[in-house]
Amino acid sequence: MKLLRRMLPIAILGLALVAKAEEFDEEIGDDTVQVNEVLDEDEGEDMGIVDEEESEVQINTYWPEATITAGKVSEVLVSVKVASSAMNRYQFGIIEGGFHFPQDQSYKVQNFSSIKYNRDLGSGQEATFLYPFVAAELAGGRSYGLQINLAYEADSSPPRQLFASVVNQTVEVNENLDNAAAEQFFIFMTFAAFAAIGFFFFASKFSSKKPKAAPVEVGTGGAADASWIPEIHMKKSDTPKTSPQSRRRKVD
């Protein structure tokens, strides 16, 4: 009895939830059917346009250098080809890109300068775009998600602005090792200096504490040796030792 009482509110809650869920399911069920229908109606057109876009312009990339080094210019070659069966002309506009965190697409770490190419291609033509970018010096030593996009325009009756993601992959950015030798040398020198200071400090601490006997000053005894002075300077002077003023007073 007690048990039942305790379970009752939970049971009611459970039942209510289940009922609601069922309702929900039914609604969703209905909705999904409707959504599907809507999709089916447009599917032909949408897919058709997407197919047309994708097949008309083919984009490939090529990396002349296989590695990206921080602080140095990296290049990617983007090749675009307009299919021979294409109906429109295409204007290729801007390539821009950036680094983002590998796991988080929205957190941008670095944006690269966008470069505007004005290339107009008709059917059956191809072009190559050279997109240089510089990974910041501080980006060295870890991997980032590199994203490079190409914005272009189709020359159809309403002109279509199109956007292709040319590169979308995680890349490892190598550190710039140009100054590595100099940096290592200075680090070593710093440690050596600290070691030397420490050594002398502790050496003086643990050396013998006996103070050196201070030399006793005696002073010059006896007359100085005057033999080095030439004779010409050693004449005794005939002048009196008292001043003329005092001599005058005495006389007065």
Next chain:
Amino acid sequence: MKLFGIFALIGSAFGQEDAQQAPVEARLLISKKTDTKILAENVDMTFTYKIYNIGQSAALDVEFTEENFANDWSIVSGDAKTSWKSIEPDSSVTHEIVVKPSKAGAQNITSAVLNYRPSSDSEETVRSFSSDYGVANIIPENEFLRNHASHGIDWLIFLVLTIPSILFPYMLYNKSVARFTKAKKN
């Protein structure tokens, strides 16, 4: 398999590789670059064209035409028009042209054009544009020479002008020293 191996090599620095289908026919990429740092009038500039074939078949009857250097430029060495019989897949070809601008100012340097047959059974040639260089700011010759010439004559004149400032005090010093050395001899 070979293609996979090459992609694996190239992708070794990269993480997940985007699944980009290598074209079945030949596809040529041409990059046009210069390593010359100083762009000045009457100073040689070297343009390097690197042609890569990223397709799976060889590109045949490749014809290269560079029309940018027809006016206001003179070609020192290299050919503005050249051709290759075929470029194998996954291989590259390099071509160099050394040119000399004869006019100063901002000059727009656009693309070179390649015409090639993407496969042995296609008769039509594909027209491919290289990457364009952009605007080159050519500095006038006198400014370039002011900064980068050896200025040999200027240095020579400078050395000649310093001679009195050194010679005159030296002569005075010599005169003073001569007095004392003469006394010692005596």
